[in-house]
Amino acid sequence: MTFTPDEEQRIEAAIADAEQMTSSEIRLHVEDHCHEEALTHARKAFEKLGMHQTSERNAVLIYVALIDHQVAIYGDEGIHHTVGLNYWAKLVDIIVGHARTGDLTGGLVEAILELGRILKKYYPYQDDDVDELDNTISYGNREN
Ligand code: CA
Ligand code: CA
Numbered sequence: 001m002t003f004t005p006d007e008e009q010r011i012e013a014a015i016a017d018a019e020q021m022t023s024s025e026i027r028l029h030v031e032d033h034c035h036e037e038a039l040t041h042a043r044k045a046f047e048k049l050g051m052h053q054t055s056e057r058n059a060v061l062i063y064v065a066l067i068d069h070q071v072a073i074y075g076d077e078g079i080h081h082t083v084g085l086n087y088w089a090k091l092v093d094i095i096v097g098h099a100r101t102g103d104l105t106g107g108l109v110e111a112i113l114e115l116g117r118i119l120k121k122y123y124p125y126q127d128d129d130v131d132e133l134d135n136t137i138s139y140g141n142r143e144n
Contacts, residue, residue: 002066003030003105003137007105008136008137010105010109011028011105011108011109011112011137012135012136012137014108014109014112014113015027015028015112015135016135017112017113017116018112018113018115018116018117018119019116019125019129019131019135020116020125021116021117021119021120021124021125022058022116022119022120022122022123022124022125023056023058023123023124023125023126023129024054024056024058024059024060024079024119024123025051025054025058025059025060025131025132025133026059026060026061026062026112026115026116026135027049027051027059027060027061027062027133027134027135027138028061028062028063028064028108028112028137028138029042029045029049029061029062029063029064029137029138029139029140030063030064030065030066030137030138030139030140031063031064031065031066031139031140032065032066032067032068033065033067033068034063034065034068034070038063038065038070038071038072039072039074041063041065041070041072042061042063042072042073042074043074045061045063045074045138045140046059046061046074046076049061049133049138050133051076051133052076052077053132054076054132054133055130055132056078056123057076057077057078057079058075058076058078058079058119058122058123059075059076059132059133060073060074060075060076060079060115060119061073061074061075062091062095062108062111062112062115064095064104064108066104069096069099071092071095071096071099072092073088073091073092073115075088079119079122079123082122083118083119083122087118091111091114091115092111094107094110094111094114095107095108095111098110
């Protein structure tokens with residue numbers, strides 16, 4: 001399973017749009033399989049990608065294991081508790097709901113834009129914003 005170039009472009013555009021609302025950085029990390037609890041794995045991927053190094057410690061990682069149908073969202077220290085666990089669950093539901101109807105990309109786009117809207121309340125976009133983390137999809141652990 002993989003995203004088509006067109007789907008990748010839609011996702012990356014959604015990340016860029018969301019990051020116009022907030023100073024937070026959003027990334028999507030995609031694998032085929034997840035061999036541990038999805039949130040635990042998302043936290044490890046977050047660190048591996050250096051996402052804990054943003055100046056405001058406010059990056060958020062969306063993690064998807066395509067074949068194992070796992071989704072988790074991990075936000076840096078401050079954010080994860082500020083925003084509230086129910087909220088993260090709601091975003092996961094948006095993604096999973098769309099994925100069930102065969103539109104994972106649509107679910108990711110919607111969740112990313114929604115994430116931008118909520119993060120805006122805590123970390124509004126600044127005029128001198130720097131794109132601290134690449135908006136491209138991070139792929140790990142793929143099967144071919
Ligand atoms: Ca930024
Ligand atoms: Ca970015």
